[in-house]
Amino acid sequence: MTDTMLDQLRRIAGAEAVRREPGGSVRVAxxxxxxxxGVMGMAHDTGWRVTVEGAATWRAEAAPADLILSTRALDDVDATPVEPGVIRVGAGAPLERVRRHTLDLGGWIPLDPPGRPDRTVGAVLSTGTDGPLRLGVGGLADQVHRLTVVTGEGRVLQSDEPAHADLVRLQLGTFGGLGVICEAALHLHELPRTDTTWVRGGSRDRLTAAAREIAERHLPVMAVELFSPALALEGEWLLAVRVLGPRDAAAIVADRLAAIGGGGWFELPPERRILLWNGAARGVTSVPVTLRLGVLAESLDETIDTVLARLGEGMLSASPASGRLRWSGVADATALRELRGELAPREIPLTLERAPWRVLRAVGHFGAYREGAGPPLEGLRERFDPRGVLVAALEGGMEP
Ligand SMILES: Cc1cc2nc3c(=O)[nH]c(=O)nc-3n(C[C@H](O)[C@H](O)[C@H](O)COP(=O)(O)OP(=O)(O)OC[C@H]3O[C@@H](n4cnc5c(N)ncnc54)[C@H](O)[C@@H]3O)c2cc1C
Structure with a gap:
């Protein structure tokens, strides 16, 4: 990048927002x-390749690009709701700060993606990372009231414009490959009166059967999650049940759980509860690969068997009722492709959430069978990034 171009970038974003990196690329916030x-418009005109970054807590390494566009400076959180029950946050705002701020307002945003407190709202949305609360509150899209996105050519789109009513659905889970999420208006929920977790250890089959029974009996639970021994940091598999809501909900669940799975449940003290739900991902970044599957509750046992047979035990968690399975461990491109190929005829989409760039570029975040489906990627690229400015390994098979 020439000095003239750098000067032009500084005029658009401000002198202190632009930095040349040791490897030769340029970072702009x-x-x-x-x-x-303005920056994306310039990239589109000049043909620069851009990669988007939040707090950089997740990606194993940045995709090769001329420009790293960081959302760190888009970190404002509105002091008061923009409209009743809705709070507007910048994409670069750390999730923990948003959580504390909404607590001060007496509200709650039920986002519980795994990861560090400084992970950003924009990245959580762009990676489509929901957590166990998905069972009780719905997926990420249900939490978003409005989204503001800048496209690969520098157009600003809002999801409340009639022409872009599908923006939330199309942008979530696209890993920065179809636009830069700049701002989100999120629904504020009423602060729950109680937050209680019960756990039970045992064999995997017994615990998935207990989870099915909980679903059949319609207990008022917000999350039911199965953890493999390596993730639970225990000697056996663990099933955890979480209740958030009115105080009497906890009493009802405690009462009914006693008769499920042969009993043996115990309530976690607050510090262990926080560690389990927030710290479950602790070991995950020590291994190179994380993937998620969208799987029907009735085929969960069989799918866990397939994943473990192909990839080994690793660190696995699954939400038996909401059909989400996550695995982290060591796997190469061939093993991942074969697993994806085996799952596709069973209509189980595999999303590669994290991997070294060489694996990601070969395998892609998602293949031809994409979670949430939607229009073909080619059409989306034409609509959001016609010159392919944004670098992200969405479908794989990319040149080095
Ligand atoms: C210990 C640990 C465990 C974790 N476990 C999991 C896990 O199991 N599954 C999982 O999915 N995540 C996991 N995460 C990651 C994390 O919760 C989310 O992926 C989060 O979104 C990362 O936030 P970040 O700001 O650091 O993102 P970054 O690492 O900066 O970026 C992550 C991705 O989001 C894109 N992106 C970032 N901001 C934007 C934006 N504004 N617009 C468009 N694209 C954007 C980037 O291009 C990149 O592809 C874990 C993180 C840690 C540290």
Whole structure:
């Protein structure tokens, strides 16, 4: 990048927002949506390749690009709701800060993706990372009231514009490959009066049967999650049940759980509860690969068997009722492709959430069979990034 181009970038984003990196690429942290649009417009005109970054807590390594566009400066959180029950946050705001702020307002945003407190809202949405609360509150899209996105050519789109009513659905889970999420308006929920977790250890089959029974009996639970021994940091598999809500909900669940799975449940003290739900991902970044599957509850046992047979035990968690399975461990491109191939005829989408760039570029975040389906990727690229400015291994098979 020439000095003239750097000067032009500084004029758009501000002098302190632009930095040359040791490897030769340039990092820019624009302070506003308009500045992001300016930078992307310039990238589109000049043919630069851009990769988007939040707090960089997740990706194993940045995709090769001329420009790293960081959302760190888009970190404002509105002091008061923009409209009743809705809070507007910048994409670069750390999730923990948003959580504390909404607590001060007496509200709650039920986002519980695994990861560090400083992970950003924009990245959580762009990676489509929901957590165990998905069972009780729905997926990420249900939490988003409005989204503001800058496209590969620098257009600013809002999901409340009639022409872009499908923006939330299309942008979530696209890993920065179809636009830069700049701002989100999120639904505020009423603060739950109680947060209680019970756990039970045992064999995997016994615990998945207990989870099915909990679903059949319609207990008022917000999360039911199965953890493999390596993830639970225990000697056996663990099933955890979480209740958030009115105080009497906890009493009802405690009463009914006693008769499920042969009993043996115990309530976790608060510090262990926080560690289990927030710390379950602790070991995950010590291994190179994390993937998620969308699987029907009735085929969960069989799918866990397939994953373990192909990839080994690793660290596995699954939400038997909401049909989400996550695995982290060591796997190469061939093993991942074969697993995806085996699962596709069973209509189980495999999303590769994290992997070294060489694996990601070969295998892709998702293959031809994509979670949530939607229009073909080619059409989406044409609509959101016609010159292919944004670098992300969405479908794989990319050149080195
Ligand atoms: C210990 C640990 C465990 C974790 N476990 C999991 C896990 O099991 N599954 C999982 O999915 N995540 C996991 N995460 C990651 C994490 O919760 C989310 O992926 C989170 O989104 C990462 O936030 P970040 O700001 O650090 O993102 P980054 O690492 O900066 O970026 C992550 C991805 O999001 C894209 N991106 C970032 N911001 C934007 C934006 N504004 N617009 C468009 N694209 C954007 C980037 O291009 C990149 O592809 C874990 C993280 C840690 C540290």
């Amino acid at each position: 624009p302070p506003s949506t308009a500045a992001v649009a």
